Amino acid sequence: MRKLLSANFSRLWRDKIFWICMGTMLIYSVVYMLNGCRQAVVDMSEYNYGLEEYYFHFALSIGMFCALFSSMFFGTEYSDGTIRNKIIVGHTKTDIYIASLITTVTATLLMMLAWLIGALVAIPTLGVWKMTVLELFLYLLIAVMFVMAFSGICTFVCMTVTNKAYIVMISMLLILGLLIFTSMLYNGLSQPETISGVQITLNGMEMSKPSANPNYVSGAMRKVYDFILDFLPTGQGLRMWQLEIVHPVRMIISSVIIMLLTTFYGIFIFKKKNLR
């Protein structure tokens, strides 16, 4: 395992896609935070905001970066056929899978770190975090955990699909699909319970009496929506973006479950896979 990790990391440090992702994350965070600062100054809300207002906004895009990096990095192993070199000399498929997972987690965490460092550029305008240190650590822990869940999902795709073009396409579409799906759920949960329209009467325009919103999600379905949002890493990202983390333990356990499930099932499929 150590040998495989050494080989993977030595390749990682020379990998163009990895450094492009790192650079993009850094520039993205600086530009994004400076734009946030400008907006806060225009709204005159910079005194109310803390750094956290924008600090965790990487949470929505990190999944796409993880998918892009891992699919290009490990897709090459199949397109160039180099995965064979590892198996021929006696490394087990389980070791190869786990080494790939650890490499993906490390690379994605480094990309997240690039954002977190770049985002500090907003401190002169927004000040530091208004949340407590404990809250800050909890948010960071949840972020680390959902990065691991994303890595688990992406590694699963990379190791079980053996065509580079398909790996890239499936990884990106899967993360994008999850993002859209959780956005729809979040949108459903954000609906007000009642709505009131505007009526034109003889006395002019009047607000109508509040009536039940047909799009409001209630009862057991609301709990299901809520659970899915906490379960999926893209849902957790949305919650983090909105600074609405209510069930941190549920989120952390969910990330662990996703990573373990994808890894166990991924290893099972990879071991059975006929490599060419």
Next chain:
Amino acid sequence: MDYVLRTNALCKKYKDFKVLNGLSMNVPKGAIYGFVGKNGAGKTTLIRLICGLQEPASGDYTLYGRKNTDKDITQSRRRMGAVVETPSIYLDMTAENNLKQQYRILGLPSFDGLTEILKLVGLDNTRKKKAKNFSLGMRQRLGIAIALVGNPDFLVLDEPANGLDPQGIIEIRELILKLNREQQITVLISSHILDELSKLATHYGFIDSGCLVKEMSAKELEAVCRKCVRMEVSDTRALARVLDGMKIDYTIITDQTADVYAKVNISHLTAALAKENCEVISMQERDESLESYYVSLIGGGKNA
């Protein structure tokens, strides 16, 4: 005899298609084993199995005495290097970095011997060039160089001459011979370029439809393919007496046919046979090449 690889009734299926059908073969230590078969016969599939890329549906194999189901088969795999189909190289890395990457995969403590390997395959002058800018022949040689990292005792090469120009084919052949003679590396080489294989192989395995049709040494094959005159006579006992008298090698095939391994003076021979009351019915010069032997073995008509 010591064997590097022995397979026992190996079977492999892709969905409903049986690619290997009870294949048993034996690769002796120190041999250059030519694995001959037409496209789709199952050569690459067998190589994939013994390299651990795929699992057999049934049957087993032993590599340096360890069964494929043993946990310590990985120890035997450490002793082998392989180039399966296309060379397994990182195209965006230089030749040197490709080798270094393999050193890391093997967990070797230093890059000692890297220059020697590059020299051996003739890539010493292009070590800093990226593999994507290499010609097909250079890539093939780099693939072999990677397979040689860690000083393997057993080298598996799948169609190494595929797509190479004549000069490239000669270079690869000389490299394989050098590795076998100077470093005593056992080589399993699959090919359907029979003429090329005949310049290398010390042993042959002929595969057809997933079965090993024949396994033989190059000496045995040479005997089979020996230049001869096939004679049809009325009495082969009389022919034997005459040929013994002339001290000529021969093989009696049936009561009426025999192979004579010499360029005989036909007038003298027929006169001598006439004295023994033996008639010559027909004579035919036979020069069986590896190609014609292969066709007769596999069934040329079926494959034409």
